[in-house]
Amino acid sequence: MIDKAPWRKRRVLVVDDSSFIRKALAHQLEEIDIEVVLAGSGKEALAHASTEDFDLIITDVDMPNMNGLELCAKLKETPQSQHVPVIMLSNLDDGPDIEKGFQSGASLYISKAEAKECIIESIEKVLSKASTHKEQTILVVEDSRTIRSVVEKGLSEVGFTVVSAENGAQAMDILSQRTPDLILSDIDMPRMNGEELCRAAHASPSLSAIPFVVMSANNDRPIMRRMMHFGADAYIVKPFNIDQLVILVEKILSDRLLLISKEKESLEKERALILASITSLCCALEARDAYTRGHSEAVAEIAALIAGHMEIRHEDIEIIKLGGRLHDIGKIGILDSVLLKPGKLSDDEFAIIRRHPVIGAEILQPVPSLAKIIPLVLHHHERFDGKGYPEKLSGIKIPLWARITAVGDTFHALTSDRPYRKGMELEKALQIIKEASGTQLCPDCVGVFLGNALWENL
Numbered sequence: 001m002i003d004k005a006p007w008r009k010r011r012v013l014v015v016d017d018s019s020f021i022r023k024a025l026a027h028q029l030e031e032i033d034i035e036v037v038l039a040g041s042g043k044e045a046l047a048h049a050s051t052e053d054f055d056l057i058i059t060d061v062d063m064p065n066m067n068g069l070e071l072c073a074k075l076k077e078t079p080q081s082q083h084v085p086v087i088m089l090s091n092l093d094d095g096p097d098i099e100k101g102f103q104s105g106a107s108l109y110i111s112k113a114e115a116k117e118c119i120i121e122s123i124e125k126v127l128s129k130a131s132t133h134k135e136q137t138i139l140v141v142e143d144s145r146t147i148r149s150v151v152e153k154g155l156s157e158v159g160f161t162v163v164s165a166e167n168g169a170q171a172m173d174i175l176s177q178r179t180p181d182l183i184l185s186d187i188d189m190p191r192m193n194g195e196e197l198c199r200a201a202h203a204s205p206s207l208s209a210i211p212f213v214v215m216s217a218n219n220d221r222p223i224m225r226r227m228m229h230f231g232a233d234a235y236i237v238k239p240f241n242i243d244q245l246v247i248l249v250e251k252i253l254s255d256r257l258l259l260i261s262k263e264k265e266s267l268e269k270e271r272a273l274i275l276a277s278i279t280s281l282c283c284a285l286e287a288r289d290a291y292t293r294g295h296s297e298a299v300a301e302i303a304a305l306i307a308g309h310m311e312i313r314h315e316d317i318e319i320i321k322l323g324g325r326l327h328d329i330g331k332i333g334i335l336d337s338v339l340l341k342p343g344k345l346s347d348d349e350f351a352i353i354r355r356h357p358v359i360g361a362e363i364l365q366p367v368p369s370l371a372k373i374i375p376l377v378l379h380h381h382e383r384f385d386g387k388g389y390p391e392k393l394s395g396i397k398i399p400l401w402a403r404i405t406a407v408g409d410t411f412h413a414l415t416s417d418r419p420y421r422k423g424m425e426l427e428k429a430l431q432i433i434k435e436a437s438g439t440q441l442c443p444d445c446v447g448v449f450l451g452n453a454l455w456e457n458l
């Protein structure tokens, strides 16, 4: 079965002087949920395209009065339609005909004989490219107004968002406010030239990853090498064909997307590996200390329930849950003689136990992907009245995720069985939580826990 998703609700204008072909094409597209508007001539098509929004225009080439090539050129001059990709269908499919189609601004040129088989695949290709382009911004830096407008027009026509600067200094102003996906720069410019711009962009941590393409009339090799040395990714020599430039830009951006997705994949793998190691650490801790067994998991559940009733993003709730699982990880660094001591603890021993939030934070510190849960681990024993540890933070100075976790920690500690005593009755535990609101625990978090009877979900 055909996957309808990529083009669902897309709006396509179909232009052909043959009503038979128009209807056949409309039927094929409507079958996959594309909304189709029909036009029998170039004039009719222009009337639609200058007042309505389309995601794609498919046009015949050989039509009376205004042919597909003329229509396409006019569409590219009309502000409303200049970014809309055009697919040309034609019986004229020799090399020069195809060349003319692309010159008039078509994104794709298909022979009518092959259209029935490949039109859906072609639509998908053109639409996905157009939607990727729409999200990508190119900064064009060029002092010649003529070249700047040719480059702007060429990139806009294939759907890129283009911002322009007349020199490096103007480009730096733009870069201080927005981050483009690629910089396309001339070398010889007043105020700040391309070489200075390339060096400045490369030296800035927030800009150095943006691909930098040099366009210059200077094809002197030492200059090219110098620009590459300063961080340029590619060099295109003027005068160039605008299609060459578009293809180069598309290639660099798609390579970069591929690289980013590979990096993301390897980061995900690293995160999964680290989590697996930390989970083993938690298991080691639980195997050592009977009380901790199951406690961390329960605290994680309660914290996630409370967070779910607050204005916290879904991804963050998952992180809070992970934080709940790891909140006592620092106990791994506490000696058995103290952690597992059955009787009353001395003041010194208490002081040792109280170090577990700091030890936990230190264990997680080297793992960049766990940075967000460190404050939770470090501060889960702070008290709302400032009498907790390790930093005696009070009120909302205690990170919210730590305040949430503290409610789960306290509730589970009260209600779970210990080797030396049975867990407390539910009613009594809820009463203690209520009384601790505003002193030990955060009133907002307690309010959410009690007000929504969240213990019933455990």
Ligand SMILES: [Fe+2]
Binding pocket: 327, 328, 356, 380, 381
């Ligand atoms: Fe703890």
